[in-house]
Every structure is written in C-alpha cells, then in structure tokens.
Amino acid sequence: MKRLLFLSCLFVLLIIQVFAIDQRLIVSTLSDTIYEPLFPFQFKIPMVYRTTIERKEAKDSVIYNIKQTSTNIILEAKKTEDFVSLEYLEDLYWIPFRDSIPDINMISIEDVQKDLIPGKRYEFEYHKDKRSMRVYLYYFIKDNIFYSIRFESPNRLVKNNYKLFSVFLKNIKIE
Structure with missing residues (x-):
C-alpha cells in the first residue's frame, strides 16, 4: 500500500514537472515568434505594462514627455532627470519605422525630429485598432543625446x- 502511494506521488510530480516544462516552451515559442519578425533591433524588451522614456548622457538636456488624450498623442519638450516614468498609455499602437508600410497620410516623428523645439507642444492625431496592443521602441538623437521611448503592453498573442x-501620425500641430 505504501509503495502504491509512493508511486502515485511520483507520478503526480512527474506530470506537474512535464506541464511546467511544456508551459515554458510555449512561452518561449510565443516570445520568439512575436519579437523577432517585428523589431529591426537586435534585442528584446520584457512584456511589462509600462511606458518610459530614457535618456543617456548630459544633465539638464531636453527630453520629451509623452501624454495621451482620447484622440491625440502629445509630445511636450521639457527639462527632466535622467530617467522619467510616464503614465500608462492604453490602446496606443506604435508603428515600426519601415518604408514598406503603406499609408498615404502616415508620417513618423523621425521626419520632424530635427524641428522639435524645447518649450513647444507637438500633437499628433492617430487611429487606433482595438484588436491588439504591442511593444514598440522609438529612438532618436538630438543635440548629441540618445533618447529612447518604450511602449509596452501585456498582449502576447498578437500576430x-x-x-x-x-499609429498613423498626421496633421502635426505645434502650439
């Protein structure tokens, strides 16, 4: 009887271990499938629901704060510390900067980054697709400072x- 109980416990533990390994493989496969085709960059970003802006080098330099309204993305230039955590941006879809994506009205911030002026507010209209959220990284260099803007969302099942x-950026308004 004791032997049967011992074997039953071993069998249960074996099933639990196999299930855990299987889950890790599933997550790993999803991660590889999602990240690699989407990013032109050679690194991966953890799937944590947050939005941050990072700056490297030089204190008291200009960094751009991003806010979201119901229909617009607002870039606000201001002085800040080396690292700034921003508000969560729900339903924000950032398009990879690639020439192959067709849209007549679409422009990217890269097209206007040389004209970004401290103290001005830049507003971009965008269209939302309610079916998915994803992670995208946008980066630019201004005044020899490297800035990266990271948008993250928890949806792992996006194709x-x-x-x-x-995010279709158009009709730029400067206030």
Whole structure:
C-alpha cells in the first residue's frame, strides 16, 4: 500500500514537472515568434505594462514627455532627470519605422525630429485598432543625446501584422 502511494506521488510530480516544462516552451515559442519578425533591433524588451522614456548622457538636456488624450498623442519638450516614468498609455499602437508600410497620410516623428523645439507642444492625431496592443521602441538623437521611448503592453498573442500595431501620425500641430 505504501509503495502504491509512493508511486502515485511520483507520478503526480512527474506530470506537474512535464506541464511546467511544456508551459515554458510555449512561452518561449510565443516570445520568439512575436519579437523577432517585428523589431529591426537586435534585442528584446520584457512584456511589462509600462511606458518610459530614457535618456543617456548630459544633465539638464531636453527630453520629451509623452501624454495621451482620447484622440491625440502629445509630445511636450521639457527639462527632466535622467530617467522619467510616464503614465500608462492604453490602446496606443506604435508603428515600426519601415518604408514598406503603406499609408498615404502616415508620417513618423523621425521626419520632424530635427524641428522639435524645447518649450513647444507637438500633437499628433492617430487611429487606433482595438484588436491588439504591442511593444514598440522609438529612438532618436538630438543635440548629441540618445533618447529612447518604450511602449509596452501585456498582449502576447498578437500576430505579425503591422496594420494591427499602427499609429498613423498626421496633421502635426505645434502650439
């Protein structure tokens, strides 16, 4: 009887271990499938729901704060510390900066980054696709400072379809 109980416990532990390994493999496969085709960069970003802006080098330099309204993305230039955590940006879809994505009205911040002026507010209209959220990294260099803007969301099951991750930036307004 004791032997049967011992073997039953071993069998249960074996099933639990196999299930755990299987789950890790599933997560790993999803991660590889999602990240590699989407990013032109050679690194991966953890799937943590947050939005941050990072700056490297030089104190008291200009950094751009990003806010979201119901229909617009607002870039606000200001002085700040080396690291700034921003508000969560729900339903924000950032498009990878690639020439192959077709949209007549679409422009990227890269097209206007040389004209960004401290103290001005830049507003971009965008369209939202309610089917998915994803992670995108945008970076630029201004005054020899490297800035990176990272958008993250918890949805792991998004397919490799750029139209699902699109932020169409158009009608730039400078206040």
